[in-house]
Amino acid sequence: MSEQTKLIVEYQEIDKNLKLIEDEVNGSEEAKKYLTARKFLSTVKESLSELEAKAQASTESYNKIVADLEKSLASAKEYEKMVETCESESELDYLKKKFGEVCLQISQLEQTITAISKEMSEIYKEYGKLAQNNKVMRAQYDEYAPKLEELKNSKKEEVSKLKAELKKLEDQIDKALMDKYNVRRKDKKFPVVFGLDLSKKMNYCPFCRTSMPVSFMEELSLGVIKECESCHRLIYGFEPKKK
Ligand SMILES: [Zn+2]
Known part of the structure; x- marks a missing residue:
């Protein structure tokens, strides 16, 4: 076995102990809980603003449809009044036709409003869930970040001892x-x-x-x-x- 081979094999033997510590830390409850929380918190802002944009869009179309509905209701009333005072047969037929059209429009607008309301309540539900999760994950982060730090600190001495040994060998390896x-x-x-x-x-x-x-x-x-x-x-x- 060449000198370099001996050195790298020896290096790996020591590195194995370092790897064991790394695996222990990374596989710990502390690391898992910390990482889950960190991952959630890193994306929650984006998810919240996506929901806010959706809610905003829904509110805008809701307001627009409500305004359309008010207009249609006003026209329907108008036609109703005109029918009362109308004397010509052909004009009456025309007004009845127009009144029917407006009524149809009204019922379609009402259906759209129901659909948008449903969509909005879904968005609010989702928002509430996200906000709740945010609270839980924030607490998890605050609890496990220091715990993980503590775990790492408990290994610190051993790790730096191993690293020093590795460094000594490293200086001799190609x-x-x-x-x-x-x-x-x-x-x-x-x-x-x-x-x-x-x-x-x-x-x-x-x-x-x-x-x-x-x-x-x-x-x-x-x-x-x-x-x-x-x-x-x-x-x-x-x-x-x-x-
Ligand atoms: Zn192979």
């Missing part, structure tokens, strides 16, 4: 190799580095079982750290120590 490691670590590909027992003559990735070409195996036996083409984990070859 930058290109370290970068490769860090990219995978960030992508949550952990463990990053895998050893392949060359004495077993098995030519597949120890993590994902994708088979590897002969040239790949040869390079491994020369001490090169290779990358699996499929899962992109880093692979090194080793021979078990003879007893």
Whole structure:
């Protein structure tokens, strides 16, 4: 095993402990509750203004329809009055026809008003629900943000100790190799580095079982750290120590 391989394997061993702490913190009740609340609060403003815009539009069309209805009611009254004083037969027929048309308009406008009222009450219901959730999530945030902070603080000493150890090793590891490691670590590909027992003559990735070409195996036996083409984990070859 090359010196660089030994170092990166050692690095990963220590990093494993750091990863355990990270997983413990991220998987905790504190983190989950905090994140749910934070996510809700980050979008609630937008949701509220969307609802406000909807309510505004509904109110405007409601007012417009109500004004139309008042006009139609006034015309209906007008025609009614004219019928009372009308003497000509043909004019009377005309007025009756007009009166019928206005009555139809009135009933259509009334239906539209009912529909808009229903829509508005839905919007208000939704608004109320959102406002209630907002209250709950705000309280959850206020409760769990400090709890999460406290949990993180309780690990602080251990974390900085591990980070210091990692830093010491990092200074000895080739930058290109370290970068490769860090990219995978960030992508949550952990463990990053895998050893392949060359004495077993098995030519597949120890993590994902994708088979590897002969040239790949040869390079491994020369001490090169290779990358699996499929899962992109880093692979090194080793021979078990003879007893
Ligand atoms: Zn693989």
